[in-house]
Amino acid sequence: MRLIKRGLASLAALGSLALLSGYLHLPPSVEAQLSARDYQTEARHYDVEILRDNWGVPHIYGDTDADAAFGLAYAHAEDDFATIQNVILATRGQLAAEKGFAAAKTDYLVQWMGVWPAVERGYQRLSSDARAVAEAYAAGLNLYAVHHPDEVSRYLLPVRGEDLVAGFTFKTPMFYGFDKVLGELLDPDAPHELAKAGESALTWGPQQSLPVGSQGIAVAPHRSSDGATRLLVNSHQPLTGPVAWYEARIHSNAGWNMAGATFPGAPAIIHGHNEYLGWANTVNKPDLVDIYKLEIHPDDPDRYLLDGEWHELEKRQAQITVKLFGPLHWTVNREVLIAEHGPVFRTNHGTYAVRWAGMGEVRTLDFMLALNKATNKEAFEAALKMQAMPSINYVYADREGNIGHYYNAMFPQRINGWDWQKYLPGDRSELIWHGYRDFQWMPKTLNPLSGLVYNANNPPFQATDGDDDAWVEDFPQSMGIEQVVTNRALQIEALYGAQDKISASDFERLKYDNAYHPNSYQVRTLQHWLSMPKPEALQSEKYQAALRQLSEWALTTDRADTTAALAILTLEPVQRAGGELANPDEVDQAFKSAVDRLHHFYGGTEVPYGQINRHVRGEHSWPLSGGPDTVRAVYGGPLNDSGKFENRAGDSYIMLVEWARDGSVSSRAVHNFGSATLDQRSPHYADQAELFVGETLRDVYFARDELLDNLSRRYRPNRLD
Incomplete structure (x- = not known):
């Protein structure tokens, strides 16, 4: 998975916002915000206890799911409030108000994508449980802000449930490369070749490209030497920042009982396990973005041709506030144009409309909660059938011994006969797809005979060391399934596949392989x-x-x-x-x-x-x-002024989950640094770093009695006033 800001930086064609009409002003006063008493009163609605173990990892115990979400927000804010705050400001399109002109492109992109109109239309259609969780998480952040006012931006409060829902709408397309596609569109030197009818993309082949992160591996009982089911959760992320992993355990009396890791501003565990099942996520990158070249009326730049008729571009205003210096801010307005296909960019090489998987999608939190509370394979698949997560692979295992790989994506219902990876003519309405392919079209490998599944950002047609994974011939080219075969995929199949029976020690040891395959x-x-x-x-x-x-x-x-x-x-x-x-x-x-x-x-x-x-x-x-695209993934370099590589991404949070023959679950994990993301004074700022370097995991205290024997702190955040 890559940093969002990396792709956004390439949106140079947005131009200088400072040259647009606007007005100079001071930021809003603190007096205009709700009072501390309001947030404290709101917090008293939640009954939650936070128990931090001897590694500082928060274990959240609440009566309801909302109680637990409130506690998760407060605990995560204690360890990384600055990052959560920046994530929320970026999601609102307000980051430039705090960070200055460099963040203005991000703010414009949020508004260009229509994130907030989608949330305004869809928020009330979320389940009441999801809304309650989002609003409780917001209340936890608001309470932390009351307790630590010096850390709070004037633009943050109040945090609302809609902010957390909007975060998924904005960020999830970035994981399949939406930012990169836009960057190429706005690059005047990039090729902008138009597709033709009857022209299809090449079929899948064992190609390779720049390695991107993450791997998940699952082993079934009949392949394990001791009859256990095992799962490796091993996402590769930046070690710090808005998509760095934060470890937590969430428990409610309403059936939420997850251990694993999440991102700043996400009110659920993103990957990990409960007592019944678990999953690992890896990035997949099918072609989920379509760009249409519009034919613009020669005498009216606001009209475009569609099916032989001229249509008017819709318009809305993007308002962007930029911090200049001291207390002075500049607010500008920029027009956003919208065609029937989607939002529009005018460039010096043409006018283009963009359509992407997940545009306007607001149900991702419902989906995440359904995964978190799933108790069997059927419930897990029911969540996937919601089609509320635009992309991301899932490597799955459960206490019944089921294992699987799901190449999850919202595949557009495209017509065949076109190369959808090229730019498309914008004057043909049959190329404007509506809706997504059903769950049955998702490539998947379930309970293979060999008892091994894996994914390391490779195509779904290589998911096991046997022959019963998905077949490329069964999927049309219009689905745009990726072609990358990574070194990690080759090594995983070679190393794990060579073991007739995979022992617990082998399962863990092979994860730290740091070699390149001869055929890579x-x-x-x-x-x-x-x-x-x-x-x-x-x-x-x-x-x-x-x-x-x-x-x-x-x-x-x-x-x-x-x-x-x-x-x-x-x-x-x-x-x-x-x-x-x-x-x-x-x-x-x-x-x-x-x-x-x-x-x-x-x-x-x-x-x-x-x-x-x-x-x-x-x-x-x-x-x-470790190095780039090795199973022990480390992305440093180039050499700094001291002649060193400094590890910046790759292996970060690692978790190994095991269900014994009797169905009981246990897990071990390690974080790249520790639970205290920003506080250098904390004993947990770097207390796991030596374990991480030494390729050693520590116990996860999933049982409450085990946790109580290993406590460092116990408190109720709404009683700290």
């Missing part, structure tokens, strides 16, 4: 490059010795490997090429730079990888194994 895109490209003639600049003995060293690389990223750093630096343009043929000149330059910099910092290229690859938290730094 990276290794094949490196070997081909090594066989090519080298330019004059690489003929000296320094570079020739490094080439010989690379040719003997053991393909590992172990911290003791003395060639891994040279290899990772050389492969950087190969990874960046995203499955396309890397430019050999760029690889030459990356190699030369790697040799030069390693000599500069270390006097040579044979350097133990752990001396360079570092896990950093505050003033502490640890040597670390």
